[in-house]
Amino acid sequence: MGSIAIRNVRKAYGKNAVVHGVDLEIASGEFIVVLGPSGCGKSTLLRMIAGLEEISSGEIAIDGRVVNKLEPRERGCAMVFQNYALYPHMSVGENIGYALKVAGVPKAERLRRVAETAKIVGLEAFLDRKPAALSGGQRQRVAMGRAIVREPGVFLFDEPLSNLDAKLRVAMRAEIRRLHRRLGATSVFVTHDQIEAMTLADRLIVMNGGRVEQVGTPAEVYNRPATRFVAGFVGSPAMNLMEGVVDAHDVFIYDQTRRVALPPSLAPAGARVALGVRAEAARLVPAGTEGSLDAVVDFVEELGAGRVVHTDLDGLSFAVAIAETTTLKAGDAVGIRIAPQDVHLYSAESGLRIDGKAAAPAMAAN
């Protein structure tokens, strides 16, 4: 139970369209993360599944049943809100049990289920507290408990971790994953945080401007971004993108001196393209090395486990991640080497990935 089918769903407020035709099939028990920048329509999509927003056109079916006209309570979804949305005047126990109370579950059973749920989310000791007396992480747990207690077929998460501090976020992330494994309910998780998205998702849906840019496993999305937007959005530091032209000998020309060899016959000669290289894939070499791009170090970011060298290519910034320590400092001249198999190529016009046959296997092995 808990499969979701989204067919050509659109949402418009008056003339202002925010979701332009989304098609998705979500299998029962899957953990789906919808990732996108703010305003991309991801929350609207989630709220349409929940029934909090009307669907302008298209249809959404849960377990094969079209739910367009159903009230939220009839859809079998539970939702965790960004600001938790706990009832401030009710104790933790009452908050968790409220849905059952509304549904008319007898008190004895209600208490039993609330106690069970509290155990799952680790709140047994706090059942009598008011939300105001809880920490952020505990409130988050109450919100999840409130969703769990109903034993729904579908969990909807609307950026539930964005109000937590970084350390707690990591802990809650792990907890949500564990919870999903334990309960097995279909989950749709909306976030703008790509680490959250990568770590949680069975399948990742990247949205931008009301459209789905790519659907795939986190590894697929990271290794083979389907569009230029996804390439620039997923991954930290962001993928380096440079615009140029492909010549007749499978060489990408950025400017007079900077050229990158491409895998054979990836793009037709004369095509205007955007070339993308992950910071992790690019290599730093001594300045002037044959086949490297000339660059000047802008600054070095120390990350502890590694370093990111931000360089400048006559106005274009280009990040290179390195593992070893470095003595490079601002103003040093360096070379950047890009291996052909590490290149991602996007059409400059459509932003779509240009896929030769060559690149795929090597990248999947990364």
Next chain:
Amino acid sequence: MVERTPIFNAICHLILFVGLLTALLPFAVVIIAATHDIKTVNIVPMPLMPGHDFMANIHEAWVRADLGRKLFNSVIFATAVACGKVILSAMAAFSIVYFRFPGRSLIFWAIFVTLMLPLEVRIVPTYAVAANVLAPFQALLDVTGVTWLAAHLAGLQIKLQWGLLNSYPGLVLPLVATATGTFLYRQFYLTVPEELAEASKMDGSGPLRFFWDVLIPLSRSNMIALFTIMFVWAWNQYLWPLLVTTDPNFGIAVTELRSLIPSEFGLPDWNVAMAGTLLIMTPPLIVVILMQRWFVRGLISTEK
């Protein structure tokens, strides 16, 4: 602000103290006058040392103005008005804030406009309606010719009559509608996070359930504040109760106070009038004192 300005502070306190005296002095005069006998109270200037006739004056005022009955009426009247206002404004604001229906802003502005039309302005039509609640419908029937038709065709005379004069509903109902309260509630509802309504939707509760289970408990301090203000306001109503109750059985305390005030050529027993005044202002004082505890508790609890 952390400032050390002893002189400025002293001046502030002085001004406050003068204000306090100005506010309390008339009150003290009332209390002292209520303790004198009729001779002492008429000495000019009146002695400011309390006399010994307090209980006698209270008893006299109580009997003469029939205050047992009148205070009872007043309590019923003020409580009913205050409760009615709280309930009605909570519901009116709920519909305005949480529902999208045609004419919503029209209704909102209509309520807003009534702020500018206090009872005193519309007292004649309101009296006419209270005298016969069905009068507007009768007028409609007359204007559209239905009365005439019925009289000529069926020989029936249509005469709708339902009077509210000299009754509790007549006292209370015209005062129950309140734009101020609706606004207070509207502002409160707007501060309730929208996600709360959505969460309760997801939990399966309908609008009424949400209203009852979430909004009402959350607005408790709001409700108590509104009740307190409106109780005192209703208690002090004079014009409407005076008009609508000619039967002394339905008279309220504040209008009855008039019968204690000495007439121009009557016995100048101001001591009794003051004792009556004291009695009549006690109930709202008690309400304010009792409610204030809840009021403050509602304000300092961090339930948001």
